[in-house]
Amino acid sequence: xAKVVGxxxxxxxxxxxxxxxxxxCPQQVLGQNKQVNxxxxxxxxxxxxxxxxxxxxxxxxxxxxxxxxxRVRV
Amino acid sequence: xxVKDIIKPENLVYEKPKLLTENTMHYxxxxxxxxxxxxxxxxxxxxxxxxxxxxxxxxxxSVFAYNYIDIDWQEAAHGRAPAVATGISRVNPDKVVFTxxxxxxxxxxxxAEIMHACNRGEDIVVIFxxxxxxxxxxxxxxxxxxxxxxxxxxPCGRDAERNGYPLKITELIAQLPGxxxxxxxxxxxxxxxxxxxxxxxxxxxxxxxxxxxxxxxxVSTCNSGWRINPVDANVWMExxxxxxxxxxxxxxxxxxxxxxxxxxx
Ligand SMILES: Cc1ncc(C[n+]2csc(CCOP(=O)(O)OP(=O)(O)O)c2C)c(N)n1
Ligand code: SF4
Ligand code: SF4
Ligand code: SF4
Ligand SMILES: [Mg+2]
Numbered sequence: 001x002a003k004v005v006g007x008x009x010x011x012x013x014x015x016x017x018x019x020x021x022x023x024x025c026p027q028q029v030l031g032q033n034k035q036v037n038x039x040x041x042x043x044x045x046x047x048x049x050x051x052x053x054x055x056x057x058x059x060x061x062x063x064x065x066x067x068x069x070x071r072v073r074v
Numbered sequence: 075x076x077v078k079d080i081i082k083p084e085n086l087v088y089e090k091p092k093l094l095t096e097n098t099m100h101y102x103x104x105x106x107x108x109x110x111x112x113x114x115x116x117x118x119x120x121x122x123x124x125x126x127x128x129x130x131x132x133x134x135x136s137v138f139a140y141n142y143i144d145i146d147w148q149e150a151a152h153g154r155a156p157a158v159a160t161g162i163s164r165v166n167p168d169k170v171v172f173t174x175x176x177x178x179x180x181x182x183x184x185x186a187e188i189m190h191a192c193n194r195g196e197d198i199v200v201i202f203x204x205x206x207x208x209x210x211x212x213x214x215x216x217x218x219x220x221x222x223x224x225x226x227x228x229p230c231g232r233d234a235e236r237n238g239y240p241l242k243i244t245e246l247i248a249q250l251p252g253x254x255x256x257x258x259x260x261x262x263x264x265x266x267x268x269x270x271x272x273x274x275x276x277x278x279x280x281x282x283x284x285x286x287x288x289x290x291x292x293v294s295t296c297n298s299g300w301r302i303n304p305v306d307a308n309v310w311m312e313x314x315x316x317x318x319x320x321x322x323x324x325x326x327x328x329x330x331x332x333x334x335x336x337x338x339x
Contacts, residue, residue, distance in 0.1 A: 005075050005080055006080065006087075007077045007080040007081050009081060014098060016102075016103035016104070017103060018103035018104030018304040018305075019104070019303075019304060019305050020104055020262075020304055020305065020308070022305075023305050024263065024264055041103065046077070049077050054080075054085075054087055055264075056087060056088040056264075057264035059088045060088070060109075060264055060267045060268070061109065061261075061262070061263065061264055061267060062108075062109075063099070063101065063103075063104060063105055063106065063107070063108025063109045063112075064098075064099055064101075064108050065090040065091075065094060065108070065112050067088070068086070068088065068089045068090070069086075069087050069088035069089075070080050070081050070082065070085040070086055070087060071080075071085055071087045072075070072080055072082075072085045074075055
């Protein structure tokens with residue numbers, strides 16, 4: 001059976017660290033970085049990248065549209 | 075497969091709509107305004123009506139909406155967006171005109187304007203962000219504030235005897251013959267965002283088809299005003315707002331008043 005793998009790119013400077021993408025992800029891919037961006041926000045990142053299925057759930061709940069999503073069948 | 079092999083242009087499935095500008099939104103982290111702005115931008119892009127669409131922005135946190143969606147805009151005085159939209163739409167019947175308003179703007183100071191625009195059945199779209207509070211001015215009680223809800227002006231919680239009851243203005247608007255589509259949505263989960271986009275797209279299509287007023291309420295959070303973090307604010311909204319402001323379509327019909335339509339043409 002074809003498997004789908006995904007990956008996201010977070011615009012770390014635009015991210016406000018609200019955490020809404022973290023709870024929207026069905027695969028527990030995302031986490032909030034211990035580091036902060038130049039505006040002091042704990043930006044979101046792929047803590048668990050191999051679990052991403054490229055569903056875009058994180059991207060569509062983000063109020064600041066910081067997430068770009070990629071998906072490929074393997 | 076390595077992440078760098080997945081992140082390639084041919085594998086792109088979601089990116090920021092081109093209609094959203096590069097300006098960083100001034101909203102608080104997690105604010106629903108940002109999500110709804112993006113949905114509106116996507117709908118305008120999908121319908122390919124960028125050149126025909128004119129937005130009317132309110133007074134409230136979304137006063138600067140015109141900085142974020144790359145279309146023509148007009149800023150209105152507090153609550154008067156439906157009256158301004160009426161003028162724009164009547165002078166330019168080929169344009170698609172929408173208002174974007176908060177609950178203080180629409181249900182308090184602008185209660186008369188919204189009622190009459192909807193009752194006249196203006197061919198406009200109304201996007202109504204109900205976060206049960208005056209966000210911009212520091213979290214005072216709005217007409218939509220729930221009973222018992224603590225705000226800057228109801229420190230002991232809203233009390234019906236003192237403050238009256240939370241106003242279900244969308245239910246009132248659904249009674250008006252000039253409205254063709256009246257719905258209440260939310261935009262806090264992936265599924266609700268997708269549904270909300272469908273509703274907003276239908277509303278814009280109705281405006282293109284001159285079907286009368288389409289009204290989309292989005293039950294929203296104001297985590298700063300509520301003094302709750304963004305993730306918990308969504309939970310609070312589900313537990314407290316949804317029982318009083320249930321999501322779903324209230325009306326989806328051709329305009330009842332055919333006479334009003336005839337008079338205008
Ligand atoms: C004529 C007038 N009266 C009062 C105000 C103060 N004021 C600014 S925004 C606002 C309420 C905003 O609340 P809402 O419409 O719910 O928008 P939100 O910020 O919650 O999105 C008020 C009362 C004003 N700017 N102009
Ligand atoms: S939803 Fe957007 S702004 Fe919020 S933490 Fe995730 S990427 Fe950052
Ligand atoms: S695309 Fe889907 S699986 Fe991947 S991080 Fe976003 S929500 Fe999680
Ligand atoms: S005050 Fe409330 S409505 Fe205004 S930007 Fe902040 S969270 Fe959003
Ligand atoms: Mg409000």
